[in-house]
Amino acid sequence: MANLLIKNCIVIPMEKNLHEPGERYFVGEIAVAGNRIVHVGPVGTVPRDFKAERVLDAAGKVALPGLVNAHTHAAMTLLRSYADDLPLMQWLETRIWPLEAKLTPEDVYWGTKLSILEMLKAGVTTFADMYFFMDQVAQAVQESGMRASLSRGIVGGDRGLQALEESEALAEKWHGFEDGRITVMLGPHAPYTCPPDFLRTVIGKAKELELGIHIHLAETADEVETIKSRYGKRPVELMEEIGLFEVPVLAAHCVYLEPHEIKILSDYKVKAVHNPESNMKLASGIAPVPEMLEAGVTVALGTDGAASNNNLDLFGEMRAAALLHKVNKLDSTVLNSYQALQMATKAGAQALGLTDVGILKAGYKADIILLDFEKPHLYPRHDVVAHLVYAMQASDVDTVMVDGRILVENGQVLTLDEQEIYQKIRECSQRLTS
């Protein structure tokens, strides 16, 4: 990869907590060498000895760390719009599960490619996935150039140990691939699908392999009731008791939390992933995000799968989060635009255990997106950060760089064949629903 200089852009580094809107961005330049950022500063500050082999003049564009989709099931793009506006159990039992039962490894490969095409165009540079046929998912990620944290979803019972073995094989093959562009976590599905003894086995394996755990936690009121009736405790209490939080945990949803459970998440540095559109669409509930942030919990943002969203657009999730919590608290100061943007960038990277991703700073991985602000909905420009959260469209993404490599230019994905993907998806979709 060539040395590259991005010039004259509005830079939003996202490194610090900044309270004055005007402090949050400046006009400047970013130098990239290999897969790393080597300089970020105002115009004219790039070191003289930096030899750029390519210069991108990004005048009028905004540079932001690539967005992190911290919880999804990428291949579920295949089920997008297949079932909507249904009661949860009817949705799962009569529509989603029967179709998922038909999925082949090739379906998952193409469904994941479709999701990557969509996410890259929308400025997402990293995603955390939990699904099955994960070797095909890894293959799609590898080919696309995107960054991902992959978990084979594991349900306890007869096939649980086999899925755990598959997870170990996945980690052996892919964890740490290309300087950490692909990483692996273990993916026990949820407290209600993985009994405590089985979870203890998974936790032991995570410690042995030094991997984190990606899990659904406290997503619905039904889950809380189920766990309480089975074990006499709430989900987070039970997870603490069996030692889940002794390893790094990426906990998706966290909708139903009592204050003492928020403290547990904070004490153990559990990373929460808020999925506002999915929680709204499935009518799961409203996660106590302001309370988690107040307690110091790292809260990332995710789209969940496309069957319950129905897109993979982090700009939409930022907006949904910022709006939902305001009206829920009847307080228009709750979850301001900068906090929402932090959730989608810096906090997302932290949640996935990526210590050198998520902000624009020398030494960090070069995951950078450039946004085209020459759009009517982005005029005038009193506050660029507010625009990103309250007015942006995913289609305003112009350029996407992951790990120092340009994957999207002028809105076109360079590493994927868009028409081929559409054709394959039409074929998969027709077979699955016939």
Place this chain on the structure above:
Amino acid sequence: MANLLIKNCIVIPMEKNLHEPGERYFVGEIAVAGNRIVHVGPVGTVPRDFKAERVLDAAGKVALPGLVNAHTHAAMTLLRSYADDLPLMQWLETRIWPLEAKLTPEDVYWGTKLSILEMLKAGVTTFADMYFFMDQVAQAVQESGMRASLSRGIVGGDRGLQALEESEALAEKWHGFEDGRITVMLGPHAPYTCPPDFLRTVIGKAKELELGIHIHLAETADEVETIKSRYGKRPVELMEEIGLFEVPVLAAHCVYLEPHEIKILSDYKVKAVHNPESNMKLASGIAPVPEMLEAGVTVALGTDGAASNNNLDLFGEMRAAALLHKVNKLDSTVLNSYQALQMATKAGAQALGLTDVGILKAGYKADIILLDFEKPHLYPRHDVVAHLVYAMQASDVDTVMVDGRILVENGQVLTLDEQEIYQKIRECSQRLTS
């Protein structure tokens, strides 16, 4: 305007209440003569004697009635991102009102042009506006080719009667312009800014001029308390008592309604406008939309002004509405995608008193949009209507026709000079904030 045939598109007529997703659309063609639709039907059904001077092959595109933004303050685009995440009164008193006090007629003209540029690109063909310097607003609408219902905002007190006179002059000049492309309503701002006696004068004038009334109603809990303490009644009760509902009323917000007030709105056929993103962002509250629909109230959708949204994207409003009410009721079947789409099309036109707009049917005005579905977030296509509400981006709008005239083609607005608007907005914005 030439006779025009749109061929091979997926047509969503929006005429009927249809419960089976598959019945809601078909592959067909639409014939337009002058400013009217003359035929809508399956492929090959256009009458033989229809001579098309232009044929649009819309294979792979979706044809939908143009969207109706039933409540906005168009020129407030000038204040977009000027003040966010603030308490309501601080937002108004320290930011919005001082800047609005500086607005000139020329600012309002250019702010409106920016809003029209944004709305047309996003598939909005009609908007209902309440602001001031409305002659400039009408001028911008006239030049753009868009459809609009215009109201001069009126606040009671010293200048109320003058504003009412301006409204009458506006109606004389513009009401019914070009076969009804521009219509006028009277715009008393709200029950708390227009005392009952003054409102009675406005109602009398509306009856005299045979105009409808566009008003903010029951938007915030503060409004309800203010009206109760002044008059011993709730806002809707007070409006019924003074006779407001004896004329056609477009009531924006309708957030705070008791069941008996919903019945009042239903009995008098008051049209409500739901503004979900503005109500969320300003933390006003959640309107009882499912209850209003259940009671037979016509509920349209609006963006409100760009200062409290911050875009003018009806696709976003449909999604926000469908998601918000599901999570609010903890019921994923509430406000399905077809209902949300009805609110943004047919119900919007009805709310503005436009009897021949809002559906695709012979005899109706030719307000038609074509949507480009060759996008990753719109694959696969199990349900096209679900895509429109849950996955669409405003930028997927390809072609926009208003009153039989093509205003947008390939996403480019033909009747406005985009660069000129941006330049003028930069100038206005700089002067206003300096």
